[in-house]
Amino acid sequence: IPHMDVATLLESEVPYGHRKSSDRAAQLKEKGNSYFSKSQPADTLRAMRLYTEAIFCAPWPEAEQRRLMSAAGNPGACLLGDSTQHAADGAAILATCFGNRSAAFYDLGNVEDCLVDIGYALELGAPVTSLQKLQNRRSNCLAQLKRKSNGGCHGNSVAQKLETVRSESAVCDDLCVRFTEEKGRYMEVTDTVPSGRCVLTEEPFAAVLREEFLLTHCNHCFKEAALIPCMWCDIVGYCGPGCRQLSWRRYHWVECRAMHIWIKVDWRLQLCFRVVSTLLSGALPGLGIPLSVGSMGVPSGSYEVFSDCEIVSTLVTHSDDIMADMVQKETLEKMCEVLARCFGGSLSRLLPQPSSTQDSSSLSDGSLKALFLHHLLQLHCNSHSVTTVTTEQGGGRLDVVGEVVLGAGLYCRTSLFNHSCFPNAICRFSGNSVSVCVIQKLSPGDEVTICYGPQVGRMKTADRKAELKKKYYFDCNCVACSGTDMQLSHMEIAVDAFACPSCEGPLESQEGGVCITCGHAPSRDEMRALHEKRDGLEEMYNSLCNPNSRCNNLDKEESRAAALMKCHTLQSKVLYKESRQLAKTRDTLAFALAQNGDHQYAAHYCKLSCESVEATMGGTSIELGRELHKLSLLLFQSGQHIKARATASRALSILSIYLSPEHVDCQDLIQLLDVCV
Numbered sequence: 038i039p040h041m042d043v044a045t046l047l048e049s050e051v052p053y054g055h056r057k058s059s060d061r062a063a064q065l066k067e068k069g070n071s072y073f074s075k076s077q078p079a080d081t082l083r084a085m086r087l088y089t090e091a092i093f094c095a096p097w098p099e100a101e102q103r104r105l106m107s108a109a110g111n112p113g114a115c116l117l118g119d120s121t122q123h124a125a126d127g128a129a130i131l132a133t134c135f136g137n138r139s140a141a142f143y144d145l146g147n148v149e150d151c152l153v154d155i156g157y158a159l160e161l162g163a164p165v166t167s168l169q170k171l172q173n174r175r176s177n178c179l180a181q182l183k184r185k186s187n188g189g190c191h192g193n194s195v196a197q198k199l200e201t202v203r204s205e206s207a208v209c210d211d212l213c214v215r216f217t218e219e220k221g222r223y224m225e226v227t228d229t230v231p232s233g234r235c236v237l238t239e240e241p242f243a244a245v246l247r248e249e250f251l252l253t254h255c256n257h258c259f260k261e262a263a264l265i266p267c268m269w270c271d272i273v274g275y276c277g278p279g280c281r282q283l284s285w286r287r288y289h290w291v292e293c294r295a296m297h298i299w300i301k302v303d304w305r306l307q308l309c310f311r312v313v314s315t316l317l318s319g320a321l322p323g324l325g326i327p328l329s330v331g332s333m334g335v336p337s338g339s340y341e342v343f344s345d346c347e348i349v350s351t352l353v354t355h356s357d358d359i360m361a362d363m364v365q366k367e368t369l370e371k372m373c374e375v376l377a378r379c380f381g382g383s384l385s386r387l388l389p390q391p392s393s394t395q396d397s398s399s400l401s402d403g404s405l406k407a408l409f410l411h412h413l414l415q416l417h418c419n420s421h422s423v424t425t426v427t428t429e430q431g432g433g434r435l436d437v438v439g440e441v442v443l444g445a446g447l448y449c450r451t452s453l454f455n456h457s458c459f460p461n462a463i464c465r466f467s468g469n470s471v472s473v474c475v476i477q478k479l480s481p482g483d484e485v486t487i488c489y490g491p492q493v494g495r496m497k498t499a500d501r502k503a504e505l506k507k508k509y510y511f512d513c514n515c516v517a518c519s520g521t522d523m524q525l526s527h528m529e530i531a532v533d534a535f536a537c538p539s540c541e542g543p544l545e546s547q548e549g550g551v552c553i554t555c556g557h558a559p560s561r562d563e564m565r566a567l568h569e570k571r572d573g574l575e576e577m578y579n580s581l582c583n584p585n586s587r588c589n590n591l592d593k594e595e596s597r598a599a600a601l602m603k604c605h606t607l608q609s610k611v612l613y614k615e616s617r618q619l620a621k622t623r624d625t626l627a628f629a630l631a632q633n634g635d636h637q638y639a640a641h642y643c644k645l646s647c648e649s650v651e652a653t654m655g656g657t658s659i660e661l662g663r664e665l666h667k668l669s670l671l672l673f674q675s676g677q678h679i680k681a682r683a684t685a686s687r688a689l690s691i692l693s694i695y696l697s698p699e700h701v702d703c704q705d706l707i708q709l710l711d712v713c714v
Contacts, residue, residue: 043295043302044378051294053269057096062130065091066137073141081144088138089252089264089274095131097268098161105268108282132161136171142263148178150263157265209236212485214453221353223455223484230479232657233694236462237450237473242349243288243311244423244446244469246273248300257284259423259443260468272296288314291383299379304445305416306372310380312412312447316346317384348449354414358510369413373406381405418509419452420445423469426659426696439663444469456509457486458501458517459493459525459655465695474694476657486515493517493525494532494617494654527553532653534613535567543613570611571618577604578622598629605642620649624664631671640671662691666702669709682713 069087072080139154155175163171211228230236246256254261256273257280264274265281270293275281285293288311292299299307360366384405423446427439446469454462454473462475462485473487489509491501498518505513517525527543530553534543542554547568551558559567581600605622612619623646630639647664654660665688672681689706696703 042298044375046295046298047291047379047383053294054096054102055294056094056271056297057269058094058271059096059130062091062095062134065094066130066134069134069137069141073137076144078145081141085138085141085145086252088134088141090271091134092131092138092264093252093266093271093274095134095266096128097131097266098128102268105282105285108286128161129164132158132163133167135161136163136167138263139171139174143174143178147263148181152178153263209234212236220455220484222453224453225482225484226479228481230475232475232477233690235472235474236485237471239448239450239471239473241423241446241469241471242345242449243308243315244444245304245307245311246444247304247442250443251300254443255280255468256289257281258468258470259466267293267296269293270296272300287311287318291380295379302375303372305413305420306376308416308420308445308447309372309409309413310376312349312416313376313408314380314384316349345449348453349412349415349447352415352419352449352452354411355418355510356414359414359417369410370406372413373409376409377405416447420447421451421464421471423466423471425466426700446471451487454485454487456489456505456513457515458488458491458498458513459515459522460486460488462487463695465697467697476694493528494658498529528653528655531613531615532617534616535564535571536609536611536613538563538567541614543615567611570607574604574608574611575618578608578618578625582625598626598633598635601626601629615649615652617649617653620646620653623649624667627667627671631674636671636675637677640668640675640677643668643671657691657694659692659695662688662695663702666692666706669706673709673713678713682710685709685713 065087069084069091072087073084135154136158139151139158142148142151142154152175155171155178158167158171209226209230211226211230212224213227214222215225216222224236226236240258244257244259246254246259250259251273252264255264255276256267257275260276262276264276265278266274267281267285267289273284273289273296275284289296291314292310359369423443424440425443427441443466448471451464451471451473461477461479461483462473464487465472465474473485475485479485489505491504491513493501496504498520502513502518505511516522517529520526530543530545533547535547536542537544537552537555537557538559539557540552540555542552544559545551545553549559549561549564578601581597581604601622605619605626608619608622623642627639627643627646630636630642643664647661647668650658650661650664665684669681669685669688672678672684685706689703689710692700692702692706698704
């Protein structure tokens with residue numbers, strides 16, 4: 038069992054660095070060289086990954102290891118043992134691998150990361166035979182950066198790559214916490230806040246990166262970067278020395294020796310350990326050890342007066358609800374036993390030594406399990422998925438979610454926001470730093486809400502309420518679930534409504550009911566016919582989207598566009614004009630027409646898709662922003678530059694809330710606005 042192997046390994050005196058190997062690093066380097074010599078982009082990417090693995094495997098110089106231990110100031114130094122015996126050989130192979138990886142970055146056009154790796158190669162003592170190549174490559178990179186900036190200097194951006202400095206948490210002056218018996222703690226604004234404004238930026242109290250991103254993203258801040266390795270294990274890497282030191286001081290010094298096994302266990306165990314280790318390590322000033330946890334009444338006013346440790350210690354656990362399920366109770370108790378067995382001894386070293394035999398500051402087995410259980414219960418309701426938004430290529434279907442989950446984290450202040458199925462704010466991630474941005478104008482006294490998952494336009498009210506009750510143990514009574522907002526009620530009906538046979542308005546439900554517009558009540562036979570037609574047309578649409586379908590293998594794209602046009606015409610007689618399925622068909626049809634060169638007609642159908650998305654997802658949804666982005670490109674390609682500029686401006690105002698300014702979609706829209714001028 039993996040976690041028992043962790044316990045056995047950590048209880049032994051196995052030294053740090055026991056998995057580092059110069060020989061294995063050299064083998065990976067040679068394998069990377071074989072791919073790099075093929076000079077194909079895909080092979081260069083594979084070579085870059087192998088060079089990274091080689092960098093992770095090679096022993097790090099002993100002087101650097103000692104320096105990190107001293108700076109971290111933790112008891113892990115006693116387990117250094119003889120892990121540095123091959124450090125001299127490791128420095129040579131490290132320098133070579135950094136130099137080789139810089140060549141791969143250079144060939145892929147990533148000059149900034151290329152410069153970072155050249156810096157490490159030179160610092161670690163690159164072979165004399167490679168110095169001239171490295172110097173020439175660095176000169177070429179600097180020249181390219183100078184040309185891109187029209188003569189400016191990119192030294193700062195390179196320095197940021199070399200040494201990532203974590204930003205401090207920032208809170209908007211107009212944001213404060215309130216407390217009522219009904220809502221508990223919640224966030225509200227004290228002044229007018231415009232749409233798009235960020236009201237909170239926060240680093241995680243603790244976070245865990247998913248295993249598949251360990252070779253590409255920083256283990257501490259989750260930023261994609263040219264990674265440097267942990268000095269002792271071959272599993273995790275960092276964007277720079279700053280994150281490496283913070284990670285070591287807070288948690289990694291404990292898990293490092295068994296990291297190759299520990300990454301295989303349940304993410305909740307990994308995150309719970311990091312929460313407790315961060316609390317006990319003293320890395321964050323606060324209350325100390327929260328062994329007894331009670332409710333904290335919070336007065337009106339700013340929550341800035343509370344430390345991270347205070348907030349984390351008092352987040353809700355819903356222990357009565359969760360532990361009432363005997364299966365969950367047994368699972369959680371076993372998890373706590375695992376955590377106590379694996380890390381109890383190491384974590385006890387963080388506590389002050391007792392002043393007498395009667396004074397015991399160490400954690401007993403029972404109290405340690407209770408501490409782990411408390412935070413495991415918190416994670417059930419308070420952890421956040423850390424995501425990144427991917428770029429949809431041209432013709433991306435409307436129902437494709439361009440979002441990747443990098444890992445999970447616990448956020449002190451973000452956890453204080455309540456849920457709404459129609460939220461007025463969203464969480465945007467940069468690495469694992471979260472920003473809460475409002476997506477509509479707020480007035481003084483308005484509560485700021487985010488979405489925990491279930492949302493209008495994606496799930497029906499009954500399904501949303503059931504999921505929230507099951508996962509978060511509360512009955513949602515937000516504006517969308519209460520049915521008091523007519524516009525939101527219409528959005529929920531329209532998303533999958535049939536068209537009324539009498540007036541083409543939306544039918545109240547798929548089971549029947551009356552038309553919202555004219556009051557017509559279709560017969561049972563009429564409803565059966567509508568269901569049969571919808572299912573047949575959905576099957577037709579899916580076959581047209583299948584790349585292996587006979588239609589898609591025809592020589593002429595006109596055949597596919599014509600078939601989609603027919604499908605759309607038939608669907609328009611069955612489905613309400615704002616339905617999601619009709620929007621998807623229009624989106625796909627617009628792409629097919631654009632591929633055929635008919636940009637004006639493609640823009641017409643893309644515009645219809647935008648109208649449907651806005652009606653069912655809201656005027657500030659990321660789905661609408663993406664559709665408007667597509668529409669702006671089609672309008673530009675059809676020569677309608679004024680409309681293209683107006684559409685691109687609106688798309689940018691929406692997408693800039695969800696995406697960073699550097700995101701390729703935002704940059705694409707900025708360039709389009711410049712061209713339209």
